[in-house]
Amino acid sequence: MKLEKIRVLFLIHDLMHGGAEKVLLNLVNNMDHEKFDITVQTLFDVGVNKQFLSDKVHYKTCYKKMFRGNTKYFKLFSPEKLYRKYIKDDYDILVAYLEGSCTRIISGCPDKNKVKITWRHFAENEKEFLQAYRSMDEAKRIYQRFDKVVGVSQTVIDAFEDLTGLKGISTVKYNTNETDKILKLCKDPVENPKFVEKEDVLKICGVAKVRPRKGFMRLAEAHKRLQDEGYKYHIYILGEGEEQEKIQSYLDKNQIDWKGQSAVAVINRQLETSVIGNSTVEALH
Numbered sequence: 001m002k003l004e005k006i007r008v009l010f011l012i013h014d015l016m017h018g019g020a021e022k023v024l025l026n027l028v029n030n031m032d033h034e035k036f037d038i039t040v041q042t043l044f045d046v047g048v049n050k051q052f053l054s055d056k057v058h059y060k061t062c063y064k065k066m067f068r069g070n071t072k073y074f075k076l077f078s079p080e081k082l083y084r085k086y087i088k089d090d091y092d093i094l095v096a097y098l099e100g101s102c103t104r105i106i107s108g109c110p111d112k113n114k115v116k117i118t119w120r121h122f123a124e125n126e127k128e129f130l131q132a133y134r135s136m137d138e139a140k141r142i143y144q145r146f147d148k149v150v151g152v153s154q155t156v157i158d159a160f161e162d163l164t165g166l167k168g169i170s171t172v173k174y175n176t177n178e179t180d181k182i183l184k185l186c187k188d189p190v191e192n193p194k195f196v197e198k199e200d201v202l203k204i205c206g207v208a209k210v211r212p213r214k215g216f217m218r219l220a221e222a223h224k225r226l227q228d229e230g231y232k233y234h235i236y237i238l239g240e241g242e243e244q245e246k247i248q249s250y251l252d253k254n255q256i257d258w259k260g261q262s263a264v265a266v267i268n269r270q271l272e273t274s275v276i277g278n279s280t281v282e283a284l285h
Contacts, residue, residue, distance in 0.1 A: 005037035009091040011102045012040065014066065015047035017240050018209050019175070020121045022049060023152075024097050026176040029054040039091070043070070043101060062086050071131055074101040079142060083108030095119060096146075100132035107142040118143065119173075120151045122213075123159035140164050202233035210241035220247050224254050 010028060015021050028038050033056045040053060045061035053059055067073075074082060082105045087094075096106040096118040103118045122128070126136075133139035143149060149170040151157035157170045208214040216237055223235055 006035060006093065007037045007089075007091045008039070008093045008095065009087070009089075010038070010040045010095045010097045011087075011106055012042055012097040013100070013102060014042050014044045015040075015049040015053070017048055020098055021047060023175045023177075025049055025052055026178055028057050030176070030178075033057075039089070041087075043086075071101055074104060075132060075134060079104050079108030079145075080110065081108070083110070093117065099124065099129075103146075104132050104142060107145045109145075116146045117148045117150060118146045120149060120156050120160055123153075123156050124163070126163060129163055136164070140166060143169070203236065204233060205236040205238065207238045209239050210237065210244045210247065212243055214239075214241075214243075217243060217247055217250070220250055224250075224256065227256065 008031075010024060012021065012024055015025075024040070028040055029052075031038060033054075037058075038056070039058040039060060041060040041062070042050075043062050044066040045064050046066055050059070077085075086105055087109070091114065093115045094106045094109055094117070096102040096116075099118075099120055099122060106116055106118065109116060130136060130139060133142065143164060143166055146169065149157075149160065149166075150173045151160060151170060152173065152175050154172050157172055160170060161167055206214075206216065206219065208216070210216050219235070219237075226233075
C-alpha cells in the first residue's frame with residue numbers, strides 16, 4: 001500500500017537573485033519527492049531563480065507583479081485574513097521561508113494540528129524586525145504561533161531571542177549548498193571579456209546581493225583608496241541589487257575605469273550556475 005505524501009508549503013516573497021532564494025531551491029529540489037508533495041508559493045511572480053525550480057515541485061504565486069509598499073499593505077490586515085486570502089490549499093506543513101510578510105501570513109493558519117515553521121536568514125535590528133508588524137507585542141504573538149523558528153546561524157537565533165525574549169522555540173539549520181556541483185563548476189573557464197584571467201594580479205571575488213547590508217559600497221570606497229596608493233588587483237562582485245546604481249555612480253565620479261590596472265566596471269550577464277545563485281552577474285573589477 002502506497003503511503004500518502006506529506007504536503008509541504010514553502011511561502012517566500014519572490015525568487016529573485018538572493019541567497020535565501022537559491023538555498024530554498026537547493027532544499028526543495030533535493031528533498032525526497034517520493035515522501036513529500038512540495039509546493040513553493042511566492043507573493044510576487046518575479047525573479048531569475050524561478051526557472052531553476054524542479055518540475056517535481058508545484059509552483060504558485062499571489063501577484064504577477066511586485067508593487068511598492070507591499071510590506072505596509074500586508075500589515076494592514078490580520079494574519080487570519082491574509083491566510084484566508086492567499087493560502088487556498090490544504091497542507092500538513094507550512095513554512096514561512098523569509099522574515100516579514102511571509103511569517104505574518106503563515107501565522108494566520110487557524111488549524112493547530114498543522115506544523116508551522118518560520119525560517120530566519122538575517123540578524124535584524126529592532127527597526128528592521130518590526131517592518132512587517134504593528135508592534136513588538138504583535139510580533140511576539142505571531143512567532144509564538146509557530147512550532148519552530150529556524151535560523152541559518154546561531155548569530156541569527158541569538159539576535160531573534162535578544163529582540164523578542166522568546167526562548168526554547170528556535171533551532172539552527174545551516175544553509176543547504178550543492179558542494180559537489182560548486183566544486184565542479186569552479187573549474188570551468190569564465191567566458192567573459194571583463195574577466196582578466198591571464199594577467200598576473202591578485203583577484204578578489206564577492207558573491208551576494210548588491211544591497212547596503214552586504215557592504216559593497218564600503219568595498220568600492222576601500223578599492224578607491226588602494227588604487228590611489230598604487231595597488232594592482234581586480235575585484236569581481238557577483239550579484240545584483242538596489243545599490244548597484246549608487247556604486248556605479250561612485251565609480252564614475254571617481255573615474256574608476258575597468259581598463260585600468262586596478263579598476264571597476266559593471267556588466268550584466270545571465271549565468272546558470274549554483275556558484276552564484278543562478279543570478280544576473282554584476283562584476284566589479
